[in-house]
């Protein structure tokens with residue numbers, strides 16, 4: 001009895017394998033940098049000069065509370081009913097408005113625009129890029145100057161740290177540029193799948209697929225038994241360098257003064273209001289003198305929270321605080337002898353009418 005067993009080599013993982021730590025030189029100022037994402041987060045250095053103190057808050061404007069007219073309230077409801085496929089517009093058109101009550105509210109928002117930096121070792125196939133490791137010490141991660149994008153918009157940038165690039169043999173192929181083919185174990189051919197290696201089909205018919213050889217060419221490596229290394233893309237050498245990733249993030253928190261109209265506060269996050277106040281500077285000073293004390297408290301709490309939370313892990317570049325007045329009107333109207341309620345809110349006159357009385361055009365009203 002002949003037992004033919006073909007032992008496959010240990011399954012090699014396709015794709016870039018993790019490079020060994022010995023591939024990375026020691027770079028002054030970058031000792032904690034590792035390969036791959038996750039590590040390498042860099043707290044900002046203490047500022048060299050004195051931290052600029054926030055200026056005092058600008059003067060509060062005078063405010064008048066706008067209220068909407070009956071006509072606006074009615075048009076908003078008609079538009080709302082027409083946007084729902086089976087809402088009849090009759091209640092919106094023929095209902096008699098009996099009461100309009102303003103429950104306007106304030107939204108305080110604090111935004112803190114931050115920059116954070118992290119580093120990681122990276123590599124790419126070497127095709128003659130500049131090699132500059134050890135020509136001079138690399139600049140510190142926070143000393144590398146970059147173009148700051150627009151304030152209050154999230155953005156990301158990645159740059160090669162100068163003086164960290166060197167050339168190393170590829171760890172994926174031990175500098176060969178090619179790796180044995182996994183599919184044929186390096187043989188270049190494998191057992192014919194049609195005749196299962198016998199060379200014949202149905203007794204004496206020669207197998208047409210392999211012309212009777214019993215084996216067929218491996219189409220993963222075109223019969224060569226090896227494939228190009230995908231780490232160095234066949235170049236045998238890698239450029240190894242440190243990448244600096246810079247993240248700009250706008251961190252925003254809201255406080256909305258509770259209003260007792262019955263409208264859910266979550267609705268208000270979808271609308272804008274009338275901006276009453278805007279203050280933007282490097283570090284803002286908590287709000288003072290605003291008529292609603294809960295807004296003043298929210299400002300004190302959020303300013304202190306943001307400065308504590310973000311100054312440890314990132315560099316604060318700018319802060320902005322705004323107050324919006326969000327109009328909320330509760331409208332009561334009579335239709336077919338029954339009283340109903342809806343809300344009109346925001347600059348957009350958005351409508352919330354949970355119990356709209358004619359929600360199906362097919363029923364007899």
Ligand SMILES: [Zn+2]
Nearest residue numbers: 181184218221
């Ligand atoms: Zn192969």
Ligand SMILES: [Zn+2]
Nearest residue numbers: 192195207210
């Ligand atoms: Zn065959």
Ligand SMILES: [Zn+2]
Nearest residue numbers: 170173229232
């Ligand atoms: Zn390689």
